[in-house]
Amino acid sequence: MPQRATSEPITVRTAKVSEIDALANAMDRSRNYIVNQAIEQYLEANTWQMERIKSGVAATREGKVIPADEVFAGIAAKHGWER
Known part of the structure; x- marks a missing residue:
């Protein structure tokens, strides 16, 4: 079941609104869809990155x-590069 949307005011730079609208029109989607997809992808990528960093530190x-x-020697050997 989809999560219920909440309303939260945000500020978006004017130039970015134009880009969002252009993408939304090209994809035949709403501005809201594009913004929510962007937020979801941003959070997924950054969550993954933070987990990897924490794992590396541990x-x-x-x-x-x-x-x-x-x-570096292993990479060079794999690709046949001189070191």
Whole structure:
């Protein structure tokens, strides 16, 4: 079941409103749809990124790291690059 929408005033730069409207028209969607999709994607991406950062910090604290030289050497070897 879809979540019930709440109303929250926001301020959007004039230039961005034009871009939102252009995209909405091209997609045959409403401005509201475009804005809500953008917010949802932004939150998903940033939530994922923050989880990865926290995981990386925890791994570092536990000593579960590979020295950068080894990582770069592995990448170079995989692609046949000289190091």
